[in-house]
Amino acid sequence: MAAPHIHILLCTHNGGPHLADQLESYGAQAHGDWSLWVSDDASTDDTRATIARFADRHPGRQVRLFDGPALGPAANYLSLLLRPEIPDGWVAFSDQDDVWLPHKLKHGLAEMGARGAQVYASRTILTDAHLTRIGPSVVHRRGPSFSNALVQNILAGNTLILDPDAFARLRAMTAAALQEGIDPPHHDWWIYLAMSGAGLPIVNDMRPGLLYRQHATNSLGAHRGLRAGTARATLLKDRHYAGWLATNLAALSAASMYMTPPNRTLAEAFGAMRQVKGGAARLAELRRLGLKRQSWRGDLVLAGLALTGRL
Structure with missing residues (x-):
């Protein structure tokens, strides 16, 4: 090149x-x-x-x-x-x-x-x-x-x-x-x-x-260390993270014509999952969709957010 x-x-x-x-x-x-x-x-x-x-x-x-x-x-x-x-x-x-x-x-x-x-x-x-x-x-x-x-x-x-x-x-x-x-x-x-x-x-x-x-x-x-972890926990507790997810999904929906069909479907399914009633049902849907963070600890946090309705 x-x-x-x-x-x-x-x-x-x-x-x-x-x-x-x-x-x-x-x-x-x-x-x-x-x-x-x-x-x-x-x-x-x-x-x-x-x-x-x-x-x-x-x-x-x-x-x-x-x-x-x-x-x-x-x-x-x-x-x-x-x-x-x-x-x-x-x-x-x-x-x-x-x-x-x-x-x-x-x-x-x-x-x-x-x-x-x-x-x-x-x-x-x-x-x-x-x-x-x-x-x-x-x-x-x-x-x-x-x-x-x-x-x-x-x-x-x-x-x-x-x-x-x-x-x-x-x-x-x-x-x-x-x-x-x-x-x-x-x-x-x-x-x-x-x-x-x-x-x-x-x-x-x-x-x-x-x-x-x-x-x-x-x-x-940077996403590292105790200070960063404490800051992230505060953002999760105050539902900032859920708000970010909602805005991101809305932005993707507006630009969906540029996405691949499978990814468009996945984004729409995630948006629907966030509205599901019942923590166990949300967690099951999260796992079905295959959404994951970069570590098992992150996956546990994500599961907890799904269970408690903070996604």
């Missing part, structure tokens, strides 16, 4: 002291053919000035800055990927506070070519706010599938690369959902749902491609 041009999609909001590191890591990529498209969500710090300085230091590089909708990270990313100014082509999604390792883009493209994938994600190396390494992100050994995407996101949004066909499909599915007034709550989970629902091949690479900075203002942070 010839080395393609990649559109880097970056969303920012008060990037503070970490944005410059992220920007400089683009310039250090072994794959040098890229442009940068930024959607800034009403930053009040020096985020825009930092981006302008970066653009000035790279006069031969296309760097475009847009105003975001100021409705949160998910809405910002979804609005950016629908920008008509961004041509069709390859895209890589980026957070504002990580550091890409030099091999990230080149290796991701090579893996996609070798495995015949249209969507790429990878593990990350978790760090503290000062980039001191903590360890690698979790391994999702069951791998990506639509039956998993319906109940869990395993694709790190800051590692995603999509080929032109996948990007075009994602744009169409996102536009269909937004036109119905449905706003997916998490852009990376939505990408996992949309791409797997459309039947596109996905690779979730074991090799980390970036340093994933953990700090107080992370939107969600």
Whole structure:
């Protein structure tokens, strides 16, 4: 596969002291053919000035800055990927506070070519706010599938690369959902749902491609450790998870014309299962549908949610 041009999609909001590191890591990529498209969500710090300085230091590089909708990270990313100014082509999604390792883009493209994938994600190396390494992100050994995407996101949004066909499909599915007034709550989970629902091949690479900075203002942070587990338990208790599932299913329904028939049927059956009366009946239907998370512990939690009507 010839080395393609990649559109880097970056969303920012008060990037503070970490944005410059992220920007400089683009310039250090072994794959040098890229442009940068930024959607800034009403930053009040020096985020825009930092981006302008970066653009000035790279006069031969296309760097475009847009105003975001100021409705949160998910809405910002979804609005950016629908920008008509961004041509069709390859895209890589980026957070504002990580550091890409030099091999990230080149290796991701090579893996996609070798495995015949249209969507790429990878593990990350978790760090503290000062980039001191903590360890690698979790391994999702069951791998990506639509039956998993319906109940869990395993694709790190800051590692995603999509080929032109996948990007075009994602744009169409996102536009269909937004036109119905449905706003997916998490852009990376939505990408996992949309791409797997459309039947596109996905690779979730074991090799980390970036340093994933953990700090107080992370939107969600990594899915690891006691703090992450406590946060997830709170979301389940407060029924946030059930609300996310409902919105995701509504978004898929709006974009169902782009899904494979079996996946469309599975999504509809999951929606119907959530309305079944009686915990035992819901659990039996959950098992019949084959919906699973990435671990037996996760499956137990899912079963408990079905039994107690929290799905």
